[in-house]
Amino acid sequence: MGNYAPALEGIGKLDGVQSVLLVSKEGEILEAISSSEGGSDFIPFALKSLESVLKIYPHYGKGEPGQQYIEFQDIFITLDRLGEDRYLILTGKSGMNLGRIRYEIKRSKKLLEEFRA
Numbered sequence: 001m002g003n004y005a006p007a008l009e010g011i012g013k014l015d016g017v018q019s020v021l022l023v024s025k026e027g028e029i030l031e032a033i034s035s036s037e038g039g040s041d042f043i044p045f046a047l048k049s050l051e052s053v054l055k056i057y058p059h060y061g062k063g064e065p066g067q068q069y070i071e072f073q074d075i076f077i078t079l080d081r082l083g084e085d086r087y088l089i090l091t092g093k094s095g096m097n098l099g100r101i102r103y104e105i106k107r108s109k110k111l112l113e114e115f116r117a
Helices: 005-012 039-060 098-114
Strands: 017-024 029-034 068-071 075-082 086-093
Touching: 005 017, 005 029, 005 098, 017 039, 029 039, 039 068, 039 075, 039 086, 075 098, 086 098
Parallel strands: none
Antiparallel strands: 017 029, 017 086, 068 075, 075 086
């Protein structure tokens, strides 16, 4: 397994980020950076959400989905597909700067895609 931590550190250092998880499509945590407990509790929900989006997007004639954002009252979840077999799941406090998060994910995405399990 590759060492994904350096690619996740920039995202994990953003103010308000609670967890950054790189997971397999089966839900196995490949790497995690967390400042709070419970980040992994969102894995089944996040994977089911991505699975649903991947099933419905062809019916709308649009390109493949990119990042997804799900926001609750106190927390948000960002989901990003990294190839066919890995996903990035980020949790943080609601109201964070999504532009900054997208920038850090984009910056780290190339590194994350280079590593192979």
